Structure formats: structure tokens, C-alpha cells
Amino acid sequence: MKTAETESTGNVSPIDAWILAVRPKTLPASVSPVVIGIAAARHDNQFAVLPALAAMAGAMLLQIGVNLANDYFDYQKGVDTAARLGPVRVTQSGLIAPARVKLAMIASLLGAAVVGLYLLKAAGWPVLIIGIASILAALAYSGGPYPLASHGMGDIFVFIFFGPVAVCGTYYVQALQLPRQVVWLSVPIGLLITAIIVVNNLRDISTDAGSGKKTLAVILGARRTRLEFVVLLAGAFGTPAALYLFAGFSGWVLLPLLSLPVSIPVLRSVHRNEGALLNRTLVQTAALALLYSLLLAAGLLISP
Numbered sequence: 001m002k003t004a005e006t007e008s009t010g011n012v013s014p015i016d017a018w019i020l021a022v023r024p025k026t027l028p029a030s031v032s033p034v035v036i037g038i039a040a041a042r043h044d045n046q047f048a049v050l051p052a053l054a055a056m057a058g059a060m061l062l063q064i065g066v067n068l069a070n071d072y073f074d075y076q077k078g079v080d081t082a083a084r085l086g087p088v089r090v091t092q093s094g095l096i097a098p099a100r101v102k103l104a105m106i107a108s109l110l111g112a113a114v115v116g117l118y119l120l121k122a123a124g125w126p127v128l129i130i131g132i133a134s135i136l137a138a139l140a141y142s143g144g145p146y147p148l149a150s151h152g153m154g155d156i157f158v159f160i161f162f163g164p165v166a167v168c169g170t171y172y173v174q175a176l177q178l179p180r181q182v183v184w185l186s187v188p189i190g191l192l193i194t195a196i197i198v199v200n201n202l203r204d205i206s207t208d209a210g211s212g213k214k215t216l217a218v219i220l221g222a223r224r225t226r227l228e229f230v231v232l233l234a235g236a237f238g239t240p241a242a243l244y245l246f247a248g249f250s251g252w253v254l255l256p257l258l259s260l261p262v263s264i265p266v267l268r269s270v271h272r273n274e275g276a277l278l279n280r281t282l283v284q285t286a287a288l289a290l291l292y293s294l295l296l297a298a299g300l301l302i303s304p
Helices: 014-022 028-043 049-076 098-123 125-140 154-162 164-175 180-203 205-211 216-220 222-246 251-272 275-302
Strands: none
Touching (some): 014 049, 014 098, 028 049, 028 164, 028 180, 028 275, 049 098, 049 164, 098 125, 125 154, 125 164, 154 164, 154 180, 164 180, 180 205, 180 216, 180 222, 180 251, 205 216, 222 251
């Protein structure tokens, strides 16, 4: 089955092929939590420009490394085939040789490690733990003898590393401390980034099941996966009210609720569509996560 995203790749230039490999539309997943961590630090008068920029660069390099790792390892394991419904995978489609994708993956992760060395000097040993854990998770997500994404564990690891680890890590490298309130701020964005993965896995249920890749969506089935998506969004939009009512935040923390109308067509699409039609929903969910994070960041910056 061919779609707009899986059409012939015969006329793709080398530059366009690498853009496809990097998957820039996924980068809001790495940018969003860092934005919240920076805004939280600025609110607490702990903002430090160089550590903040390094945290952003490191997060984006890790995201690119994960994208390349998925492309490479899913091809090696036979997960990606001609029946794929999602955007073009450069290894499976033959646009870029597997060895070059693997080399680019290693380069991205090494780049993240170099950024981590600066942050280690700036913020001490906790950064070492975060950095090692993040790189191992990036490789283990789809690679190694027990790929997390293929054993129903991808969702929880996405929540952990794109929620608490990213937000709290960004705050810590600037402030060298971690207030409990920052941990609470990491929850809604972790839920929204996980929702992106849920849409991705919902789209790929049939092809993943056929290749033996047991994502949580394959285990739960389409109906329960759609329910998971609803629960994730409900948690994300319920968190600001909880922060305001029970955690001592000002009313400005409710600002992300302005993105609630944007979530309605996304919810409708998740429930009505399947297969390749969910590619657009995937982009919309990533845009929702970015909008939510920008509104939450603005609320923190405005708060007294």
C-alpha cells in the first residue's frame, strides 16, 4: 500500500534523504520539555544561558540519535517493510546505506555526550547519571537483545525521559537543585509526548503485529490504545488545575488550558482514523505538545 508519505523515493536528493532520516517534525518532542525546564528556572531566578542552551542542544541530538537508531534497528530486525504506513524510513527504502545511518546515529549520540561533558563540568555527577541513562535508553528503545519498544515498554520510557528526566535535568543544570514543584511540572509534558508515541503505534498496529514487534498498542489492541490516548490527554489537561489547587502555583499555570480546543480535532482523528491517515494526526499531536509547553512556559514566566 502506497501513501503520500510512502510514495516512490526515486527523486529524493541526498540532502532530502538525510532530512527524512533526522525527522525534524519529531523535534518538538525534545524541545518542549527543555522549554519548560528553562522557564521554570527563569521563574525561580536560576536561569543560566549556557547550561540552558547546552540542555537544548543535547536533547535535540539525543532525539536525532533515537530517530536514526529506530530507522537502523527496525530495518535490521525486519520491522520496517514495504508495507510500512508511516513516513519513509531511509534505511528500508534504500535511500541511505545502513552503515551510513548507523554512523550518523553514533555521531549524534557522541555529540550529545560531548554536550554532556560540558554539563558535567557545570553541574556535577548527577548529569553523568542522566547522560548515561539517556544514551542507553536511546539505544535500547529499538536496539539490543531486548528492544523496549518491541516489548510493550516504549510508552513508559518515553514518559520518563521526555517528562521528568528532560524537564528536571534542564532545571538542575541551571539551578544545581531540584524543587519538588519542577517534578510536577514535568508530568503533563511527559504525558503529551507519550501521546505522540501512542498515535505512532496505533497507526502501525497491523504491521508491527505482523513483524512480531509487540508495542503496547499491539498488546492492548486499537480500542484500548485509543482509550490510553484519551487518558494521557486528560491527565495533561487536568494537571494545571491540580498544580493551581494543590501545589501552590499561581493562576497563570492554567494558561495551557488555552490549547484545549486544539486537542479536540486531534481526539476526533485518533478515534475516527486508522493506518496512514494517522500520519497527519501524529504531526498534530506533536504540535499540540509544543503549543502546550509554550503556554505553560509563558505562564511560569508571567507568574510572580
